[in-house]
Amino acid sequence: MRSFETGETVVRRDVHRSGRVWSEQALRVLADIDEALVTACAPGAEARWPALYAKARDDGDRSVRTEAFEAMATGRWELADAVWQETDLLLWKPPAAWFSINAFFVPDGAGRRLRNWYVNFEHPTRRTEAGFDTFDLTVDLLIHPDLTGWEWKDEDEYAHVRRLGIVSDAEH
Template sequence: MTACPPGAETRWPALYVKARDDGDRSARTKAFDAMATGVWELAAAAWRETEVLLWKPPGAWFSVNAFYTSAGLRNWYVNFEHPTHRTPCGFDTFDLVVDLVVHPDLTGWQWKDEDEYAHVRRLGIITDTEHQAVDIARGQVLAMLAERSGPFADAAAWSAWRWDPAWPAPRLPRPEEAAGRSAPAGG
């Protein structure tokens, strides 16, 4: 479990940050094209707009995120990603592009970014092995939703959670402390 408020420090691929900040979805394609080279620049960014509570089982190829606004739980968001590993700078994972957006009351859901997922598959950013892991993870998540297991087992408690304003926003080590990093093998 981890949590993140607006203002928390993050690092994302620089072109992705530019696409987000400019609101230009076509810039995401350029970010994926750059990522296909296997080397990219990480840029400092800040988490915005929502509080998030994240549940990630060890070794899982997904995380379940609950996004909150001032009105309460906005939605559940399942992010398909590499298993998380701890580093001297915090936690690393690698987003595998496709996501599942789930209604706050768990009554419906829809896949997100399937077109981009197909694009990064064509570019080779996501290997066949990773694609197989995503397919297995999709089945695991849909089963958790159907069974109301994992974080969905106690959705009411999750809905009531909020970031305590007295807690400081997370900060990352300075870039010089993280020097020498490169893209992870396989994507």
């Protein structure tokens, strides 16, 4: 398994079971240790997302994301260039885990503050020469910054991708 150097740029890719790339995101390596690959992403980092996701973000219309999942189910989607915005991301990805732990930081006066913790349910890591592949399983867990509470995120989209067969019974 290839190790990454601190400071190196890697690409996190979501790869559909068909082998097609669903999204790509540039990340900076903070540490690559046995327990996890630890990376970060700042506003302005390059990404590629499904064109319908980009449209949903640009228009502020989350309903378009449903169309993106339908495109995924049929195998017909295009990627669009995008830029990571608004938050600094710290991502901790254990190699065999079906999740990553993310911390999102936002501007706060002259510095940054932790907005929330985020558990992203996803496939275990598959290392590549350029970074790693996984596949986002849609549903997430938002955790308050002080760890006093949590809530599910995107349950409606998760139910939709389950109906479409994007997330299998075994993955569920």
